[in-house]
Amino acid sequence: MRTKTIYCLLLALLPLFSSCIREDDFNNSPQGNFEALWKIIDEQYCFLDYKQIDWNAIHDKYQPLITPGMSNDGLFEILGNMLAELKDGHVNLYSSSNMARYWDWYLDYPRNYNEGIIERNYLGKTYRIAGGAKYTILDDNIGYVSYPDFSSGIGNGNLDEILSYLSVCNGLIIDVRNNGGGNLTFADRFAARFTNEKVLTGYIQHKTGKGHNDFSSPTAIYLEPSNSIRWQKPVAVLTNRHSYSATNDFVNSMSYLPNVTLVGDKTGGGSGLPFSSELPNGWGVRFSASPHLNAEKQHIEFGIDPDKKVDMSKEDEDNGVDTIIEEARKLLKVNP
Structure with a gap:
């Protein structure tokens, strides 16, 4: 169905893999890890402009909370809270002891399931x-x-x-x-x-640069009929x-x-194709990097x-x- 499309997308994403934050880009300190995470999201997260998030203001909000001697648990909590500002269930921070996550995308709504x-x-x-x-x-x-x-x-x-x-x-x-x-x-x-026929169901884009709106042209996604029942x-x-x-x-x-x-x-929602990177201290971060649009080229992230x-x-x-x-x-x- 979409094997060729996804394969081409992964090839297009290869530059992102080479642009991961390296340990020598930022020192392994609370401040260094904070700046590394902020930069990863600033350059590679795909919904900052669509969600109208002022990421610079988020930096100014959380940076004063970082202190040189703070514990790993304290740092993890602050970084997790910063990521929660994205309101995205595909955004997670992983340490050996915890995973930061944003689940209000469904917890704030009726369950509608028993x-x-x-x-x-x-x-x-x-x-x-x-x-x-x-x-x-x-x-x-x-x-x-x-x-x-x-x-x-x-x-x-x-x-x-x-x-x-x-x-x-x-x-x-x-x-x-x-x-x-x-x-x-x-x-x-x-x-x-x-x-029973090939149907256009949407488009996908990928980041092509560090700017919030640096995306490739939309690539069409088609649903093709099964050759069986x-x-x-x-x-x-x-x-x-x-x-x-x-x-x-x-x-x-x-x-x-x-x-x-x-x-x-x-x-x-959750239309962004997830991508992973790493902080200087070894913590992993997952985030939405490639937006999926519907056939009218409208976001379905929400x-x-x-x-x-x-x-x-x-x-x-x-x-x-x-x-x-x-x-x-x-x-x-x-x-x-």
């Missing part, structure tokens, strides 16, 4: 498992597939078995709520089962704020297919809106009902 209800009242005890997917046929002849983690592999053989088994159904629900991402190959492989009936894709990274990419691809309706909450906005009802949850699944079933019955 795994216990799904296991008990929808999947039941006899659901099937193929690769990373769980699937069953609901009592109204709607197929239901839960794919909670794109780090869990799924092969073409798995997808053939799933779609063959569900072929008797009138419609299909694909639940990627709480799927925080993983391997883009699995996301593309799954999406390729729902189109493809689904031809209506599909509802269920999303919540924890649908992130590779899942955001999957939802974006599915949004351009004619028989697909997105149901639930806005996705969490998430993708559903076609049908639905939140979980507390009353439904108390009664063991998943509001979002039920809304999807209604939509699929109206449009068989």
Whole structure:
């Protein structure tokens, strides 16, 4: 599907690997590590201007907090807080004892997911498992597939078995709520089962220089149809704020297919392809380096809106009902 595109992108990113901060660029002191991290983000993070972040002001805010004799834990906390200003779930700082992370991109929103209800009242005890997917046929002849983690592999053989088994159904629900991402190959492989033609789904760029707006021209991304079993009936894709990274990419691809309706909450975003570097003291830092745009060349970093906005009802949850699944079933019955 996108092997050639990703390969070309990785070739384009090679200059970034050679521009990593070296130990002799900054001394291994609290101040040196602070300046090294600030410079990495300043030169290589891809959303500073898009998010309207004044990175110089962030430097002036946190630099006075750095003292020569501060502990590693103290330094780690300050650097982690500085990175949190980016509001990006793809940005992490790693030491041997901790990982700084920003999770408010989903914690500040309704959960819109109850795994216990799904296991008990929808999947039941006899659901099937193929690769990373769980699937069953609901009592109204709607197929239901839960794919909670794109780090869990799924092969073409798995997808053939799933779609063959569900072929008797009138419609299909694909639940990627709480799927925080993983391997883009699995996301593309799954999406390729729902189109009969090559479809433009977006563009990708990469940094070409140290300036905040130094990017390559957008390179088109296409979803190509699988050469095996493809689904031809209506599909509802269920999303919540924890649908992130590779899942955001999957939802974006599915949004351009004619028989697909997105149901639930806005996705969490995370459209930047992550890249890693290292500080003088050996701490690792991961950050978004290459922005992914949709087919209209608009950023999807902040998430993708559903076609049908639905939140979980507390009353439904108390009664063991998943509001979002039920809304999807209604939509699929109206449009068989």
